[in-house]
Amino acid sequence: MDPTIYTSMLTANKILDKQAIIANNLANASTLGFKEQLTFQTSSLTNNSESFKDKQILSENNYPYSNFSSGPINFTKRDLDLCIKGNGWFVIKDENAKNKEGYTRNGHFKINTNGQLMINNHLVIGKLGIISLKKNKKISISSSGTINYIDFKKEKTKQNIIGKLKLVNPNPKYLERGNGGVFYLNEKGLKKWGNHIPDNKNVQLNKGMLEDSNVNLNENLINMISNERHFSIEMKIISTADENIQRANQLLNINN
Known part of the structure; x- marks a missing residue:
């Protein structure tokens, strides 16, 4: 040739x-x-x-x-729309790999018929595991990721803490790209943490906002x-x- x-x-x-x-x-x-x-x-x-x-x-x-x-911020005013301030990731469960976490910046949360928090058809992982909620209960998520039930009684609002979103902030060098905007730990990340990155209390959220694609x-x-x-x-x-x-x-x- x-x-x-x-x-x-x-x-x-x-x-x-x-x-x-x-x-x-x-x-x-x-x-x-x-x-x-x-x-x-x-x-x-x-x-x-x-x-x-x-x-x-x-x-x-x-x-x-x-x-x-970071991508552009879209203001939605929806209580279950969350945007991470600065660096950090939400954690979801990867249905295709046992005990493997996925990391996403998509903060459009939904509640499925089983009362579980979801992001784009993936179960959301909290600090203590999968987050399950009581049906017909209004929830609120704080800037730190704490999840509360809200009760309205006698013109007073009472909040009951039921869990916390797992929020992580690994160095990008430990991540590899997956499908649909989800990232996973690469070989270096798996050697450093195993399958699970520890929760990072410094990651903060904004409510009623979503981060668009960059x-x-x-x-x-x-x-x-x-x-x-x-x-x-x-x-x-x-x-x-x-x-x-x-x-x-x-x-x-x-x-x-």
Whole structure:
């Protein structure tokens, strides 16, 4: 294979990888608490190919990473809509892996038919485990994540503490991306904490607010168009190189 064709094929594959990341960002632009994924790209000369042991091939490498900056705040005035101030995560149960926690910035809480707190169809984990509530009871969640039943009697409001949301704040280097904006502990995180990060009392909440996705639509669309153009150029290079090879072969056949 011609080195030019091989190099362009490698580059085109990397462009497709970047397009997949951008497509995922755009698909989750309206997902609450979603953190966009970016790529850091490097170019280097390599001769790892079996076909070109005596030649160096220009290779591009993509290194995906997550943008953990906060997204825009949406004011909803709903009691069970919560937004984390600054850094931190809500904790949910991963139904697909035993005893494994998931971490999300999505604070749109709901109560299922069994009286359990949910986020996007995932059970919410409290400081002492799964949070179950009494039916037909109004609850309030404080800025520290404490959950209270509210009783209205004789013009007085009485609050009964029933539990606390588990709120964590691990260093992002211990997290890896999952699906739907959920993060999990990576190998380093599992070695440090096991399957469960300790509750962090310093994480605080705002009520009646939600954090939207931090995906920059304009930037992602511009990058997608740029990648499409770059991909077309690489395809043109491959086509031109292939035509040149065919013409060279024709000339050799004529001379012979």
